[in-house]
Amino acid sequence: MERNKNIERKCKRFSARLKSSKGVSCVEYPCPNIVLCNVGQATGFTKEDVYKLVEDLKTVNIQKFIAEKGESHSFLVFEDTNSAAEFYHTSNGKAKVRNGTTIFMNYVQSVPNDEITCTDGIPKGLSILPDFISHDEEQKYINLFDWTTEANLKNRQVKHYGYEFRYGSNDVDLNSPLPESIPDECNMLWERLKTFGFDIETPDQLTVNKYCPGQGIPSHVDRHSPFSDTILSLSLGSDVVMDWRHHSNKYVPVVVPSRSMLVMQNEARYDWQHGIQPRTWDPVIDIRKSSDGQTERVITGDTKPRDTRISLTFRKTREGPCQCQFKTLCDRGTVEGELSDDLASHLEELHVHQVYEQIAGHFSTTRHKRWPRVDEFLHSVSPGAVLLDLGAGNGKNILNRNDILQIAGERSSGLLLECAGHTQSIPGAQCVRLDLLHTPLRDECADAIICIAVIHHLSSAARRRQAVSTISRLLRPGGRALITVWAKDQSKSNYLAQNKENHDTNLVTMVGGLNLPVHENRTQFRHSDLLVPWKLRKVEDKKPLKTSDTFLRYYHVFEEGELVQLCEMPHLEIESSFYEEGNWCVVCKKR
């Protein structure tokens, strides 16, 4: 009796505290809602702990557990008052959680609403066919596509059949099919689709993605022009919630169960973006009828853990500009998958300019040595010459010569400060903050120009061409330029680390829904357009890296002959082109 009084006193104290500091109104009479006064999200109390508490109480039925973020109390909603009362009598002041804390509770009038209601309807043209394949068939496909040999599961893994999906341009090269076409085991899928009323063209491109819990894919629309009007996605291994977003701000979370076939056509295919949040769990989505009879999708506070999921995305390739009627996300206006100038400039601002500002100091400490052929070119410049170093960086290529004028042009203010320090004592050296594409220098003012490791940061062919055309404009007739860019082929350089494999699969969303692969440093390049991580590390600081210390720089790495082709301009004569230490280089002369 004494003990019960004690519990009662404690509960009253909790009740007063909840009322005054949290506005939670506890009540004296039994009702279906209970507040657990001293356990919650902040104390590490989880749904599993709730299950433990009620596992021996067969008649107790909990409908909902609500643990608000940062709170040390939580709520339980029971099926009815009897259920709640039984739990209250057996557990209040008696039940303990893992760490030994005794739980105190009170009845409560109402519980907080932790649900989000989405009233937008499912995208037109989106069909999800549940149980499309049997469990046995699912296992067969998992075995067919699982990569048990891959040791590193850090990144989402990807494999292509039929044609390689190119992440820079988000299309395929129809001229270079892959040796492996879509496995024959998939043929039954098209037949089965017919029984569901989908008579589709047989796909010829398959992308297999393996998502570990915690991984996702940024919101995107599959490129319009390279692929036909039906895209299929077969899910294996785990359910997942896919978020669908329309540019009119409609938002629909859709459960994609394992063993289901998702068919994307019409609006869903062309006018909506879809993505998967990088989480280890998904919210439970409840489909309810609203008071006016509309279907509502409710994102409940309840969650469900994810397992490893494999998705098979089947597409049918096509040629020519897209013919769809949905203009907003359509790419028919972009030439050959080329980025528009706005998009390209936005991408470079985020993934070139801002990055160099942030890494300038560290970057500069890693750049001392002049490359031999650059040195040779610089020493061949005759006295009295005007030399422009466009994209001068920290000024490592500025020579200590007093018989030429050297203008170091650089966009990054951080690097330019390093450069100014370095060139301070050189009589004819001058730093100017400028952008290569809008160089503020007079036509034909230069006898020599070097543009070292710069043009590969420009993200469209038109902009790269504009850079070379600027160099041509600035050269005096007879003047010479040395241009170098990073080569896609690194096999003849010392860039590659031994025994390191390239995964290049960790997609990142860029501007305008464009996705680029993140490169695995010190491995051979597999894509032409990609993001290369720069890991910021202070020399004296050996602490483990945080993600915020990694910056992604955009690169377009050059194929053999690509730079020469870029330099083919009416007033330029190519004197020599060569490969040096992982770079393609061209020396050209203004006619």
Place this chain on the structure above:
Amino acid sequence: MKLITHNMLTSKCLKGVVTGYPLAINATNIKVTEVDFNPEFISRIIPKLDWEVLWRAADSIGHSDGLPQTIEPKFEENSDFLKKAHKVLLEVEIEEGNLVCPESGRRFPISKGIPNMLLTEAEVQ
């Protein structure tokens, strides 16, 4: 910023600007530092410059004393002239101030001797 550099800078990249040359100079801090004299370099670089623009620029910041407005023939043999040219070209530096587009009035700040010629996307042709 040295006047030799000013001689080559233009704001022609600005939308609607036809020549953008020469840029006017608003100097708030001018520094003169002694630099090794290389007569050969000076005589070779002079023909590549717009001398009139150089003279006006020097004059606008009060450093045209004794500097001829036009270049004489055989200037390369006149060591007194070369020394004066050397001084305006390499020793006089605008540390702080602005460059001003002659057509649009757009200002380009000079800070710590470095002119900032960056333009926004909306400003370019």
